[in-house]
Amino acid sequence: MIFAIALILLVIGSVAFHFFSPWYLTPLASDWSTIDDTINITFWITGAVFVAVNLFMAWCVVKFRYKKNTRSHYQPENKKLELWLTGLTALGVAAMLAPGLYVWADFVNPPEDADILEVVGKQWQWSYRFPGDDGVLGTVDTRHTTAANPLGINPNDPNGQDDIIVATGDLHIPIDRPVKMLLRSQDVLHDFAVAEFRVKMDLVPGIVTYLWLTPTVLGTYDVLCEELCGIGHYKMRSQVVVDTQKGYSAWLKTHPTYAQTVAGTGPASNIGLSLVEKGRRLSQSSGCVACHSIDGSAGVGPTWLGLYGKTETLADGSTVVVDEAYLKESIVSPNVSIVQGYAPIMPPGNFTDEEIEALIAYTKEGVGSGS
Numbered sequence: 001m002i003f004a005i006a007l008i009l010l011v012i013g014s015v016a017f018h019f020f021s022p023w024y025l026t027p028l029a030s031d032w033s034t035i036d037d038t039i040n041i042t043f044w045i046t047g048a049v050f051v052a053v054n055l056f057m058a059w060c061v062v063k064f065r066y067k068k069n070t071r072s073h074y075q076p077e078n079k080k081l082e083l084w085l086t087g088l089t090a091l092g093v094a095a096m097l098a099p100g101l102y103v104w105a106d107f108v109n110p111p112e113d114a115d116i117l118e119v120v121g122k123q124w125q126w127s128y129r130f131p132g133d134d135g136v137l138g139t140v141d142t143r144h145t146t147a148a149n150p151l152g153i154n155p156n157d158p159n160g161q162d163d164i165i166v167a168t169g170d171l172h173i174p175i176d177r178p179v180k181m182l183l184r185s186q187d188v189l190h191d192f193a194v195a196e197f198r199v200k201m202d203l204v205p206g207i208v209t210y211l212w213l214t215p216t217v218l219g220t221y222d223v224l225c226e227e228l229c230g231i232g233h234y235k236m237r238s239q240v241v242v243d244t245q246k247g248y249s250a251w252l253k254t255h256p257t258y259a260q261t262v263a264g265t266g267p268a269s270n271i272g273l274s275l276v277e278k279g280r281r282l283s284q285s286s287g288c289v290a291c292h293s294i295d296g297s298a299g300v301g302p303t304w305l306g307l308y309g310k311t312e313t314l315a316d317g318s319t320v321v322v323d324e325a326y327l328k329e330s331i332v333s334p335n336v337s338i339v340q341g342y343a344p345i346m347p348p349g350n351f352t353d354e355e356i357e358a359l360i361a362y363t364k365e366g367v368g369s370g371s
């Protein structure tokens with residue numbers, strides 16, 4: 001009897017939890033209501049089966065409980081019951097799978113007129129690229145990747161010259177326009193996910209994957225990496241702003257084309273900037289800030305706040321004063337002198353001497369000395 005009551009309480013508790021739970025899906029902000037429908041269909045079918053199976057077990061526990069002078073009967077086969085069970089199970093499984101196949105067919109067939117943009121993931125930051133006036137993205141190759149060309153755009157491809165580069169910061173997309181996002185990884189597996197859009201997709205090194213959606217609600221939404229991609233995975237975040245067509249166009253104009261970044265002209269150009277400001281920008285576009293905080297908070301790597309002039313204890317127990325020579329070594333050959341308590345995971349920086357100088361100037365004078 002206790003078992004039967006426990007089973008019934010389990011059912012009541014689960015159903016009550018569903019209706020009173022504060023954890024619902026975030027409000028939908030794209031045209032993918034069909035994905036919510038498939039989730040709901042699966043939920044209601046599995047939920048009904050859960051309730052039925054547990055109540056049936058409770059009923060059996062009571063009905064067939066031990067009584068004196070009764071005997072159980074061995075019944076090896078019941079064709080009619082088996083047919084019913086097989087049929088109902090097949091129906092339930094088909095009802096859960098079939099809608100998903102229709103949605104998947106939609107998902108892998110973006111509309112012809114969808115806008116194109118590229119999402120690039122690397123440990124641990126997101127960058128974006130738009131095709132520019134010609135509507136065609138230039139080709140890329142990892143071999144072209146430098147601090148000045150973080151997305152590895154092929155300098156000899158005419159299609160790439162007008163590509164608009166958003167090396168750091170938020171992504172804007174216009175409302176009510178279908179957009180196809182091509183997804184590319186520069187190192188390991190990542191996953192581009194925005195809960196409000198419902199669609200998400202892995203970034204797989206070596207191939208270009210994609211997803212598409214039509215954003216339907218203006219707002220700012222969090223972009224998360226949803227594939228464990230290393231120690232800084234939790235910090236791999238960005239934001240996507242669903243904007244008006246006007247706001248989107250204005251935002252796009254604040255970003256340089258590839259040709260402009262090469263020439264050092266255009267919006268956000270470095271011309272006339274102080275070394276410290278150049279270093280600050282570089283620390284963001286190169287992803288340094290994903291691991292090194294500038295406010296003293298803990299991170300994957302040591303904070304930059306108050307770093308310059310500090311005495312650090314290294315992994316081998318020796319100490320070093322953080323000066324320009326040490327910072328330079330840490331950027332170029334990061335794994336030679338590891339600070340105690342940190343993992344040797346920082347990739348060597350691919351920077352010019354001037355860029356290194358700017359980064360050092362920024363850590364030295366731009367971040368603040370701490371207290």
Ligand SMILES: [Cu+2]
Pocket residue numbers: 121189190191225226227228229233236
């Ligand atoms: Cu990631």
